[in-house]
Amino acid sequence: MAGAALAGALSFGLSAHAEGLGTPDDPVEIHMLANEAFANQWQQNMVPEFNKAYPNIKVVIDGVPYSELLAKSLLDATGPDPRYDILIADDPWVPQLAEAGVLLDLKGDEVAGWTADDYEWDDFYAAPLAASEWKDVQYGVPLRSNLLLMFVNKSIYEAADLPAPTPELTWEDYLEQAPKLVMDRDGNGQADTWAIDTYFTRDALTPTIWQTIMNSNGGKLLTDDGKAAFNDETGVEALKTHIKLLDFAPPGAVSHGFNESLQAFRQGQTATMFMWGSVFKGTAVSPETTTLTPDEVGIQIMPVGSKTGGAHRGIWSGTINNKSENRQAAWALLEWLSSKEGEQWHANTLGVFPARKSTLDSTPDSEWMAPVFVALKNGYSVAGEGGMWRPRTPKSDAVQQVLADEVARAIAGQITPEEALDTAADRVNDVLN
CATH class of the missing domain: 3.40.190.10 (Periplasmic binding protein-like II)
Structure with missing residues (x-):
């Protein structure tokens, strides 16, 4: 070809x-x-x-x-x-x-x-x-x-006696199943398998997880006239969901970002990972970088919210x-x-x-x-429908850094989600004005 x-x-x-x-x-x-x-x-x-x-x-x-x-x-x-x-x-x-x-x-x-x-x-x-x-x-x-997508370790779902996720999986379903994916598989009395790893640390890309959850529930990052729109009930609930994922993540995941979550998934320690799809080959195919095989790894859009599925x-x-x-x-x-x-x-x-x-x-x-x-076909559709991308403004880098600061403080438990998003909204409006 x-x-x-x-x-x-x-x-x-x-x-x-x-x-x-x-x-x-x-x-x-x-x-x-x-x-x-x-x-x-x-x-x-x-x-x-x-x-x-x-x-x-x-x-x-x-x-x-x-x-x-x-x-x-x-x-x-x-x-x-x-x-x-x-x-x-x-x-x-x-x-x-x-x-x-x-x-x-x-x-x-x-x-x-x-x-x-x-x-x-x-x-x-x-x-x-x-x-x-x-x-x-x-x-x-x-x-x-590239798109932010959901990686699935099918063998862990099988060990937990759960059906492998499909693109129709909702956030409610995902969170209901998550406790069952935290398991002690080697019998030593301590968990060695967890449900999720992804971006939790302060990183410019960490807010993309929260934003995708928010967008899938109909929330918006900015209004049409360029003002912060994320510090509402939809945005707050989405950030709470992002934080709740820590309950089912490996110890110390609050400091995890790209490298740590990728390593945990590739070593078979987590059932799912929300990550950029371009790492799929190194995660499911290349034996020099992963313990997994293509038949073990699924890839699909992130869970479905009240409006649409998720991707970024x-x-x-x-x-x-x-x-x-x-x-x-x-x-x-x-x-x-x-x-x-x-x-x-x-x-x-x-x-x-x-x-x-x-x-x-x-x-x-x-x-x-x-x-x-x-x-990718599914992801492009939902990303377009939900406006799932980083800020579209000449000051996008500055806005993204504000979001990284405040989302990370909420995830670390330093402030509440409501306080984080209200503070972020004030700072973003200052940047854009």
Whole structure:
């Protein structure tokens, strides 16, 4: 499949407008700034495939730590002589980059003249595509899609004589079953298996758990006019649910985040984990990182609230600096990687989650990805329905840090959920005003 797909990419690549795409005697060099977590993988694996279609475009990818990426992107893009033609932006960053005036409109006339007729913007699921839209302008394309999902250790549910969860599982059902999943399986008189591990510590992503619970019950993070909307009964009850999960988590889980919860689940210590779906391969497939096997691990949307199921969007989008002198070559790369053919290659070769309907309706080359495709289709739908994403504002990072502070204080028992959300609302309104 991947070979045929890239043959198609080669065809449209070489038949595209030659201007701006380089020649053998005068190649074009473009520079990309990306998260170091995947920059090297792209440089080593993706760029050689891209060059089969566009041999005269040299691509240099610089990776930096996540914590430094937004600041470096803004510093470079707003400078008088930017180095980077392509900026890879996390889900909540596009509004800030767009408001800085540094991004190219990818549906504008200039880019439209370079875009293949069969690119089909409408083939993208609305939720991931919207991650790089701001004020009705499309500034990016989804390149590495992700969702907060529910991982399930089926063998623990079987040991507890409970049915394996389905996407119809409600929060009430989940919490009713949770005590039965805390078990002493080795008979030494102490629990060695727990129901859940996830984000509990102070971390920018910890509020996404609470927010997903709130959204699934019809709550909102912000009003339409940009004011805090989360310090109501729905928000408070959702935070209480997040805190209640600690009753069924491993000892010390109040300080757990990404690494700790991932390790506990991979070692077979927890029945469920609310985590980013992109870790599925390392959690269910790769023996060097997990004790589990694909037939033991389920993946699906988070439990259903009063309005909808739960998921939370996390999309890495490709954007172009509008001051770049190599805009056409930069778009050639983004178009290739996000095209139907390029996305299928990306998913099947590197295991990266897709955002196109056509890809998710196809049969993946790797059997382990089949349940992931189903979970993504369900997750994109509920995320779109419930507005399940981090703040959509140029001040999203500041808002997220406020939420991280106050949610963590409530989880640690330092203040009540009501106090935490009222304080967070006041601080968020100050930030946004």
